[in-house]
Each structure stands twice: as C-alpha cells, then as structure tokens.
Amino acid sequence: MDRRKQASSVSGGIFLIGLGMLMITGWWWPGILVVVGLSGGAEQIFRGRTSSGIWTIVVLCGIALVFTLVQSTDVTWGIIGPFILIALGVITLVRVFVLKDLVEREVLSEEISDKQI
Numbered sequence: 001m002d003r004r005k006q007a008s009s010v011s012g013g014i015f016l017i018g019l020g021m022l023m024i025t026g027w028w029w030p031g032i033l034v035v036v037g038l039s040g041g042a043e044q045i046f047r048g049r050t051s052s053g054i055w056t057i058v059v060l061c062g063i064a065l066v067f068t069l070v071q072s073t074d075v076t077w078g079i080i081g082p083f084i085l086i087a088l089g090v091i092t093l094v095r096v097f098v099l100k101d102l103v104e105r106e107v108l109s110e111e112i113s114d115k116q117i
Contacts, residue, residue, distance in 0.1 A: 003047065011043035030064035037061050051099065059091060 018035030022028055037060025044053030063084070070080050 007043045007046040010046050011039045014042050015039035030067040033060045033064040033067070037064070055091075055095065059088070 015035060018031075018038060022031045022035060025031070037057045040060070041053040041055075041057035044050075044056060046053075066080065066084060069075075070077065
C-alpha cells in the first residue's frame, strides 16, 4: 500500500472513531470541527506535511474551543465573531508570508517522497 492510501486510511479511521465518539457524547457542534481537524491534520502529518497538519488541527480545534466558550458565556456573536475572522485572517497571512519557506520545503519533500515510492 502506498503512502497516500495509507494516509487516507488513517484519516478515515480517525474520522470514523471521532464520529462514534460524537454519537456517544452527543457533542455534535462544535465537536465535528474537532473530528475534521484531527482526521485532516493526521492525514497531512502522515503525508509528511507536518506544519500544515498541525495548523489544521490547531485552527479547527481552536474554532471549536471558541464556539464552546461563547456558548457557555454571555458574550454575543456580534462581539466575538469579528475577532474570530480577524484571527483567521492573521493566521493565513502569517502562514503565507512568514512560514512560506517551511511550507515550500514540506511540499518539495512530499514530492520527493512520492517519487521514491
């Protein structure tokens, strides 16, 4: 089995386990964000794109955490929503301009490892 199929299998397994946990706990929203983040991040990490995988996990689990905190407090979405969008924009810009060399190296290493397989 090649690395891409293994990565997809790992991602699918984590996703199914996560769905099962959501069914047990009943925490569908924002729990599905955590499940998608973990499965997508694991697939990227397994393919050798470690920083992309970690960013995926951090961003989606962070969004889930913010949703959970907002739901448990009296803060309205009119206050917290713009800050979430601003934070996502800053993360995107940092990734493009500050971490671009790291992302480019990961893409090159993935292409090299794909050619070796």
